[in-house]
Amino acid sequence: MPTPKNPDPGRILLVQAGVTSALYPFRSHPLGLMMLAACVRRDIPETHIRIIDMKVERITPQGVAREARNGGFGLVGVGAFSLHADIQAETARAVRDAAPGAVLVAGGPHATCHPERVLRQAPFDAAISGEGEISFTVLVRKLREDMGCNGLAGLPGISVLRDGEFIAGEPPTAAEPDTLPRPAWDLINLRAYERSSSFSILGRRRYMSLFTSRGCPFHCIYCHRIFGKSFRPRSAQSVVEEIRELADRYGITDFDILDDAFNLDRARVHAICEALLKLPRPVTVAFPNGLRSDLLDDETLKLMRRAGTIYISFAVESASPRMQKLMRKNLDLEKAERAIRTAARLGIFCNGFFMLGFPGETRQEMERTVRFATRSPLHTAHFLKVTPFEGTELFGMMPECERARAAAMTGAMKYYDRSFNLSDVDNKQFMRIMSRAHRRFYVNPARLLRLVSAHPFKRNVASFAAFAARRILLGSSRGE
DSSP: OOOOOOOEEEEEEEEEOOOOOSSOOOBOOOHHHHHHHHHHHHHSTTOEEEEEEHHHHTOOHHHHHHHHHHTTEEEEEEEOOGGGHHHHHHHHHHHHHHOTTSEEEEEHHHHHHOHHHHHHHSOOSEEEOSOOHHHHHHHHHHHHHOSSSTTOTTOTTEEEEETTEEEOOOOOOOOOGGGSOOOOGGGSOHHHHHTSOBTTOOOSOOOEEEOOEEOOOOOOTTOOOTTOSSOEEOOHHHHHHHHHHHHHHHOOOEEEEOOSSTTSSHHHHHHHHHHHTTSSSOOEEEESSOOOGGGOOHHHHHHHHHTTEEEEEEEEEOSOHHHHHHHTOOOOHHHHHHHHHHHHHTTOEEEEEEEEOOTTOOHHHHHHHHHHHHHSOOSEEEEEEOOOOTTSHHHHTSOHHHHHHHHHHTTTOOTTOOSOOOSSSOHHHHHHHHHHHHHHHHSOHHHHHHHHHHOSOGGGHHHHHHHHHHHHHHHHHTTO
16 A cells, blocks of 8 residues: 655646436536646646546545545545535545545536535535636635645635635636637546547547537526636637647547537627638547537538537426426527528437426427427437426525425435426426336337438447447436
8 A cells, every 4th residue: 555645735636526427328528627737837837736536536425535635636626516516525524534635626517506504514614616616716816825725714715614704806817818728638548538428428449528619608497607697718729729729739620619608609600610610630520519500500500511410408497388487598499490400401410408397397298398399300309307406596486495405405315316306297297207208209110210321430320229229228216
């Protein structure tokens, strides 16, 4: 066993908390942590940083704790989505026991939405809210000046507990996207991500995730809006230069764009596509999320296809106009349907996301959503249960007793969980509709043939078929 080293504030361990799931085995590069690392290394070059992605490295909280102790890391940051809040807390407790001298910092979407709860439920010294590049770099500087945490209270974006009192930091300062450095690609094992499917469910391939913008001006009731309400895009030149650099340095020509709202600026989309067409080698682009369907006109889709777009996820959510108004997405369903048909005709692999169980939703409205999916030319579809995560407007729409129960379950809820039914349909009927949705979509020979013929990576079709079968079988067994 390695001899534990004394904690060094110049040695930073950044951890993406998570756990594998049979229904959702997808992976994505920890871009948030990679950006933190890049900013710290740019501004404080004498630091040493290591990144651990728990899902990819298949490491337990206890394993992370051993790394923290044996590596002499003086600062350990643990980021998590609310889905993995329990893993984030368990990791913090394990690190505190193994490396009591290390400073523990929580980050990510969960800490952004619930900083006080995170600090009270796990032994974190501080929680960072929002976009953390500037806040985290300030925190690192403070700790290098004084290893204690006394000077952290009140710093922008940083919350602490002092003598049991919660002290929230000032609103964090968000960096302009074009001023940020490239993510720290060298701090992750690129090949490890090739061994798992990305969020674009295209199967195993060599690819990189990208953010080309931050923020979304829409007001969907189920969204936390981590990046804020204003759309802040990177320039087309910055985006394409990053793609060119990845191609030159690592030979990567496949990309997943993970924006909240990539296509809000039509002119920017066209500029990016035109620049991609001028690259010395062709690239392929997938959009697992972040495209507003009713803003995808035919001309834009044709240009995106020429520029290498091979996959689009269409987040329709509901085919009920009433539910569209309730969720405040207000998607133009006719335009969305046209975009799907155009994309499929152009040879783009089309996935759909649908949500069932909005407050007051009727059986007829759910069936309308399922029919929209099954009658569309989508190649794949996911039917997810509306899940009331705390911190969203949807959460506030529940009865008070239900809100308390949902808050207590944060970290254990999943999108296939049956614990909540906000609709006007009784639980038994709701479970029946959910269980039939995937079967009605996939048990269709014509669709399966189209899926195989349209899949961009034929070598991955078999693994996807196995996933789809597992999704249907497990969804049925869980009452989905």
